[in-house]
Amino acid sequence: MRERIWALLPLLLLLPPPLRGGPPDSPRPELEPEPGPLQPYDLLYASGVAAYYSGDYELAVRDLEGALRSHRRLRQVRARCARHCAARRPLAPPGAGPGAELPFFRAVLERARCYRSCQTQRLGGPVSRHQVSEDVRSDFQRRVPYNYLQRAYIKLNQLEKAVEAGHTFFMANPEHMEMQQNIENYRTMAGVKESQLVDREARPHLESYSAGVKHYEADDFELAIKYFEQALREYFNEDTECRVLCEGPQRFEEYDYLRYKAGLYETIAVGEYAKALECAKAYLLLHPDDEDVLDNVAYYESLLDDSIDPASIEAREDLAMFVKRHKLESELIKSAAEGLGFSYTEPNYWIRYGGRQDENRVPSGVNVEGAEVHGLSVGKKTSPKIDRDLKEGGPLIYENITFVYNSEQLNGTQRVLLDNVLSEDQCRELHSVASGIMIVGDGYRGKTSPHTPNEKFEGATVLKALKFGYEGRVPLKSARLFYDISEKARKIVESYFMLNSTLYFSYTHMVCRTALSGQQDKRNDLSHPIHADNCLLDPEANECWKEPPAYTFRDYSALLYMNDDFEGGEFIFTEMDAKTVTASIKPKCGRMISFSSGGENPHGVKAVTKGQRCAVALWFTLDPIYRELERIKADEVIAILDQEQRGKHELNINPKDEL
Numbered sequence: 001m002r003e004r005i006w007a008l009l010p011l012l013l014l015l016p017p018p019l020r021g022g023p024p025d026s027p028r029p030e031l032e033p034e035p036g037p038l039q040p041y042d043l044l045y046a047s048g049v050a051a052y053y054s055g056d057y058e059l060a061v062r063d064l065e066g067a068l069r070s071h072r073r074l075r076q077v078r079a080r081c082a083r084h085c086a087a088r089r090p091l092a093p094p095g096a097g098p099g100a101e102l103p104f105f106r107a108v109l110e111r112a113r114c115y116r117s118c119q120t121q122r123l124g125g126p127v128s129r130h131q132v133s134e135d136v137r138s139d140f141q142r143r144v145p146y147n148y149l150q151r152a153y154i155k156l157n158q159l160e161k162a163v164e165a166g167h168t169f170f171m172a173n174p175e176h177m178e179m180q181q182n183i184e185n186y187r188t189m190a191g192v193k194e195s196q197l198v199d200r201e202a203r204p205h206l207e208s209y210s211a212g213v214k215h216y217e218a219d220d221f222e223l224a225i226k227y228f229e230q231a232l233r234e235y236f237n238e239d240t241e242c243r244v245l246c247e248g249p250q251r252f253e254e255y256d257y258l259r260y261k262a263g264l265y266e267t268i269a270v271g272e273y274a275k276a277l278e279c280a281k282a283y284l285l286l287h288p289d290d291e292d293v294l295d296n297v298a299y300y301e302s303l304l305d306d307s308i309d310p311a312s313i314e315a316r317e318d319l320a321m322f323v324k325r326h327k328l329e330s331e332l333i334k335s336a337a338e339g340l341g342f343s344y345t346e347p348n349y350w351i352r353y354g355g356r357q358d359e360n361r362v363p364s365g366v367n368v369e370g371a372e373v374h375g376l377s378v379g380k381k382t383s384p385k386i387d388r389d390l391k392e393g394g395p396l397i398y399e400n401i402t403f404v405y406n407s408e409q410l411n412g413t414q415r416v417l418l419d420n421v422l423s424e425d426q427c428r429e430l431h432s433v434a435s436g437i438m439i440v441g442d443g444y445r446g447k448t449s450p451h452t453p454n455e456k457f458e459g460a461t462v463l464k465a466l467k468f469g470y471e472g473r474v475p476l477k478s479a480r481l482f483y484d485i486s487e488k489a490r491k492i493v494e495s496y497f498m499l500n501s502t503l504y505f506s507y508t509h510m511v512c513r514t515a516l517s518g519q520q521d522k523r524n525d526l527s528h529p530i531h532a533d534n535c536l537l538d539p540e541a542n543e544c545w546k547e548p549p550a551y552t553f554r555d556y557s558a559l560l561y562m563n564d565d566f567e568g569g570e571f572i573f574t575e576m577d578a579k580t581v582t583a584s585i586k587p588k589c590g591r592m593i594s595f596s597s598g599g600e601n602p603h604g605v606k607a608v609t610k611g612q613r614c615a616v617a618l619w620f621t622l623d624p625i626y627r628e629l630e631r632i633k634a635d636e637v638i639a640i641l642d643q644e645q646r647g648k649h650e651l652n653i654n655p656k657d658e659l
Helices: 002-014 041-054 057-088 102-123 134-141 144-155 159-172 177-188 204-217 221-244 260-269 273-286 291-303 317-340 368-373 424-437 462-470 476-496 629-651
Strands: 402-405 415-419 455-460 504-515 526-531 536-538 543-545 556-561 566-568 571-574 581-585 592-596 603-606 608-621
Touching: 041 057, 041 134, 041 144, 057 102, 057 144, 134 144, 144 159, 144 177, 159 177, 204 221, 221 317, 273 291, 273 317, 424 455, 424 462, 424 476, 424 504, 424 608, 462 476, 462 629, 476 504, 476 556, 476 592, 476 608, 476 629, 504 566, 504 629
Parallel strands: none
Antiparallel strands: 402 415, 415 592, 455 504, 504 608, 526 603, 536 543, 556 592, 556 608, 566 608, 571 581, 571 603
C-alpha cells in the first residue's frame, strides 16, 4: 500500500499545470507593496470594526480597506513564492532501488524551505504573524468587511463607494434581506445605474465568460471565441493559485465556466470544425454519456477534409491535463483511505452544467439572475433526501407549551404544531412593537405587495427592533421580547426534532400582511404561493430542485403567530403538485408551526381577506457559515445591554434615577 502511494505522489507532483489555450494573456496586476512589513489583516479588520462601533467612520474605512488590501497582498505573495520556488526547486522522478526516493523528498523539503524564506522576505517578517482564526477567515470568505464598509461610507456621505461595497457584499450573500433592500433603495431613490454596481471581488474568468456570452448572442463569434479562451486561461490560473494556497478546489456552481458545449457553436460559425471537434471531445471527458455532444462529434467528423483523420484530433490539451490530474488525486485519496482502513467513494463531481457538485459549498457570489439574462439554461439538481437521521418527539423544554399535532397527524414529514409558545400579553406586546418598527416592503426588496397585489406586506428584523429600542422609539423591553421569543423558538425546534448539532438562525423576520380594502371581491389567489424553503418547487415534474436562487442552506423553518383577529390567512401544506392540500392550520396567538425546509414540505398561505395577519418567520441552518449576520450583531447588542444592566445592579442604581 505504501509503495502504491509513493508511486502516485511523485507522479502527481511532477504533473505540469494545464496548458493555457489561446494567445498569451496579460499578467495579472499585483498590488504595489506598502513600505515596511505587511500588517496582518486580522488586526486591521478588528481595528476597523471597533472604530465602526465607536462612531469613528473615517478610521473604520481606513482600517477595513487596509485589511482588504493586506488580505489580497498576502494571497499574492503566497502564490508568487509558490511559483518561484517550484521553478527554482524542480522535482525529478525517483529512480529504482533502495533509498531511490530520498532525493525526491529532499527536493520537496528544499522547496518548502524556499517557500517559507520567500514569504518571510516579501512579507517583511515571520509568516506566523499572518495566521488568522477560522472566524476571521470565514468573515473574509463571506465578504463581511464590505458590509461594514457600506455602512461606514453611507455615514461619510460617499454614496458611490457605499454602493460598490454593498454590491460586493451582496454578491456573496444573496440571502441577506437588508442588503437586498439597500441595493434596491440605491437604484430607486438614489438613481444608481446598473454600471455602478461593481463587484470588487469579481472573478476574472467569470467576467470574461459573461463577455463571451454577450458577444456570442450578438453573433460576434470572433470576439466570443477570444473571451471564452481568455475565461479558460483565467480559470486555470485561478485553479493553480488556489492549489498553491492549499485552500481546496475552486467552486463556482452557478456559472458554466467549463461548459465546452456552450462554446462549440462559435467555432462552427467560422468554419473551424477541427477546433469544434477538440472542444466536443474535451466536454465528453466530463460528460461521456451526453447524447447531444456524441451526435455532434459524429457530425463534425463528417465535415472534416478527407486528408484529416478524425482519430488524430484529440480533446483539448488543457482540459485533458486537468482531468488527468483530477484522476491521479482521486486515486491517491482512495489509496490513502484504504491504508487507513476506511472506504472512499468518489462523489459525482461534474454535474450536467459543468460546475462542481458540493453540498457544503461556500457562497461564490455569482449573480444567478445574470446567467438567466444571458439565456443559458442551468442544469437542475433534485432536492436530495435528508441525509440526517429523522427524529422527532424530543422535549419541548418550556412549561405551558401545548403539543397539538406531530408529522403523522399533519400528514407529512418533520412537522410539528404547538400552542402557547407565547402568552396573550406577549402577543399584544409584540403586536404593539410591530406598529412602531415595521416598514412597508421590508424583506421584500421594497415591494409593497410582493406575492399578491391584494395585500400589503410590512416587516422588520430583530436588529432593527433592538436599534429602535435603544434609540427610545419603541420600548426596549418590547424590542428585547422579539429577540427572546425567537431564541425560544430556536431551542424548541432544536430539541423537538432531536438534532445532534447546533441550529443557527439563517433569517429572522417579523411580517404583517394586510388585506387591501376594495380588492377582496372574488379573490382566487394566495397570500403566499406554494413553495419550499430550500429548493425550487417544480409541480409539473413533481420535483424540488436544490439549486440557486433557492436558499439551499436552510434546514428548518418555523412560524410563530401573533394574532387571529383577521379573516383567511390559513397556513397550508400541500403535495409536491402544489394543489393537493395535506394540512391546513388556522393561526392564533402563541401558535407555532415548524417543519424541515426541503421539498418534503411544500407550503403556502391562503388569502388574507380582512384585517392584518402578523407572525414571526424563522429560518434555521445547521451550517454555521450561513449564520444570519444581523443575528450575530443582535447577539452583540444584547450582550452589551446585559453588561450595562449588571453594572447598574452592582452599583445599586435605580434606572429611573438616571433620567
